Amino acid sequence: MRLTCPHCGVRDAREFTYRGHAIALDRPAPDAGESAWDDYLHNRENPAGWTEDLWYHTPCRTWLVAERNTVTHAIRATRAASERPS
Ligand SMILES: [Zn+2]
Structure with missing residues (x-):
């Protein structure tokens, strides 16, 4: 790839x-309870198709x-994380 x-x-x-996924998560309130925090920390969507991933270029x-398409691993676009989507 x-x-x-x-x-x-x-x-x-x-x-x-x-x-990981390049999505903004809604952070639960500090007193939201274990279930809300468990969901926030561990549960993510696992779509079959196009997603936006966050990558770091080390050099x-x-x-x-x-x-990126999670089924074919095709990449159709990349942009700096600081740029807004077009
Ligand atoms: Zn680079």
Whole structure:
């Protein structure tokens, strides 16, 4: 698998570290209870299809978001994590 770093161009996936889904989670209130905190910390969607993943490119220390198909592992777009989606 190859990913496109916004600074370095196309690179082998071994230069990147996967850091999970690129989604904002709603943090529960401190007194929300064990179930809410368990869900926040451990439970994630596992979609079959297109997702946005957060990756870290170690050589240039850049965080990026990759649109990746979880079924085919195809990458259709990447952007710096600091950029808004188009
Ligand atoms: Zn890079």
